[in-house]
Amino acid sequence: MVIVAFLSALLAGMGVGSAGLLVVYLTLFEGLPQLEAQMINMIFFSASAAASLGVNLVKKRLSLAVILSVAVPGCLGAAAGAYFAHSVEPGALGKIFGGLMVATGALTLFRKDKR
Amino acid sequence: MRRKGYLKMKNIDNLTAARLGAGGFAAGVVSGIFGNGGGVLTVFLLGALWQKLFKDKREIYSNAPISMLPIALTSALVYSSGASPDKASLIAVAAASLLGGGAGALAMGKMKLKVLSKIFAGIMIVSGVIMLLS
Numbered sequence: 001m002v003i004v005a006f007l008s009a010l011l012a013g014m015g016v017g018s019a020g021l022l023v024v025y026l027t028l029f030e031g032l033p034q035l036e037a038q039m040i041n042m043i044f045f046s047a048s049a050a051a052s053l054g055v056n057l058v059k060k061r062l063s064l065a066v067i068l069s070v071a072v073p074g075c076l077g078a079a080a081g082a083y084f085a086h087s088v089e090p091g092a093l094g095k096i097f098g099g100l101m102v103a104t105g106a107l108t109l110f111r112k113d114k115r
Numbered sequence: 116m117r118r119k120g121y122l123k124m125k126n127i128d129n130l131t132a133a134r135l136g137a138g139g140f141a142a143g144v145v146s147g148i149f150g151n152g153g154g155v156l157t158v159f160l161l162g163a164l165w166q167k168l169f170k171d172k173r174e175i176y177s178n179a180p181i182s183m184l185p186i187a188l189t190s191a192l193v194y195s196s197g198a199s200p201d202k203a204s205l206i207a208v209a210a211a212s213l214l215g216g217g218a219g220a221l222a223m224g225k226m227k228l229k230v231l232s233k234i235f236a237g238i239m240i241v242s243g244v245i246m247l248l249s
Contacts (some may be wrong), residue, residue, distance in 0.1 A: 001204060001207070001208060002207050002208065002210075002211045003211075005207075005208040005211040005212050005215065006211040006212070006214060006215040007215065008212070008215065009211060009212035009213070009214070009215025009216045009219065010215040010216075010218055010219040010222070011219060011234070011235075011238070020149075020151040020152070020239070020242050020243075020246075021238065021242055022208075023150060023151055024242045024245050024246055027246075027249070028245065028249055035150075035194055036194075037150070038149065038150020038151065038190070038194060039150065039190075039191050039194035039195060040204075040205065040208060041150045041151055042146075042150055042187040042188070042190045042191035042194065043187075043191050043205060043208065043209060044208050044209065044212045045154070045180075045183065045184075045187045045212070046184055046187045046188050046191065047208075047209040047210075047212040047213050047216065048180070048212040048213065048215055048216030048219070049180040049181060049183060049184040049187070049216060050184060050213070050216070051212070051213040051214070051215075051216030051217040051220065052177070052180055052181070052216045052217065052219060052220035053181055053184070054217070054220075055217060055220035055221055056177040056181065056220060059177075061171075061173075061174050061177035061178070062174075062177060062178055062181055063168060063169065063174070063178055065126065065127050065132075066127070066135065066161070066168050066178050066182065067178060067181055067182045069127070069132045069135035069136055069139065070135050070136070070138065070139035070142070070157060070160070070161075070182035070183075071139060071182050071183075071184070071185045071186060072136070072139070073136040073137070073139045073140040073143065074139035074140060074142055074143035074146070074153070074157075074182065074183070074185070074186040074189075075143060075185055075186055075189045076140060076143060077139070077140040077141065077142065077143025077144040077145075077146075077147060077186075078143035078144070078146050078147040078153070078186045078187075078189040078190045078193070079143075079147065079189055079190075079193055080143075080144060080147060081143060081144040081145065081146065081147020081148040081149075081190070082147035082148070082189070082190045082193030082194055083147075083193060084147070084148055085147060085148045085149070085150075085194075086196075088148075093148075093149070094246055094249065095246070095247060096149070097149045097151065097152075097243075097246055098242075098243045098244070098245070098246025098247035098248075098249075099243065099247060100145075100149065100152055100243070101151075101152070101239045101240070101242050101243030101246065102239070102240055102243030102244060102247065103243075104152065104155050104239055104243075105235075105236045105237070105238070105239030105240035105242075105243060106236070106240060107236075108155075108235060108236035108239065109233065109236035109237065109240070
């Protein structure tokens with residue numbers, strides 16, 4: 001679990017994203033319930049983002065206006081989404097999650113960059 | 116663009132701010148439901164608007180995870196009402212992710228943007244297929 005967390009955080013710190021690797025590992029190999037795996041994934045993501053915060057501050061890459069514009073409404077959405085997740089059957093949640101990742105990954109892979 | 120300390124204070128127009136807010140809310144909902152995926156949406160959101168927000172496109176990958184940080188903490192807080200994970204595992208995962216995240220941020224400037232995007236996409240597809248088949 002620690003190795004998977006480190007590798008996932010490495011990718012997340014680079015800004016690439018962890019792609020839900022930790023959730024996949026925790027549900028398939030550790031047998032954790034979907035929501036508990038998701039909670040651990042959120043904590044993991046928070047820690048890796050916090051670690052990259054210092055480096056990005058020093059390198060002056062961050063925009064406060066952008067961060068606040070996204071984060072404040074995002075927290076409201078997250079609270080609503082997490083409450084909804086408690087009412088969904090865990091197996092179904094995992095399947096939908098997998099489909100979402102395939103679709104988003106394919107979109108990223110085949111999307112052409114605008115010039 | 117004004118600079119205040121280590122944070123840029125570039126003013127953004129109301130329409131752009133509204134778009135960021137709507138996109139941020141959507142990313143939050145996805146993150147809240149699935150415990151993942153909000154970061155992807157945030158990267159897409161910032162990527163669509165990057166010319167209005169940043170000088171360097173690479174700054175998308177710095178601002179996206181930091182924007183997601185409070186969103187992820189909010190999701191975790193709501194999830195914790197129904198879960199009781201092993202605290203030792205949580206601490207180990209958090210420590211590993213702190214190290215990995217710092218290393219990743221340092222390595223970010225060393226890789227080409229296209230390579231980063233392709234790695235991201237490939238990992239997502241593989242992970243998604245595994246989840247669908249499980």
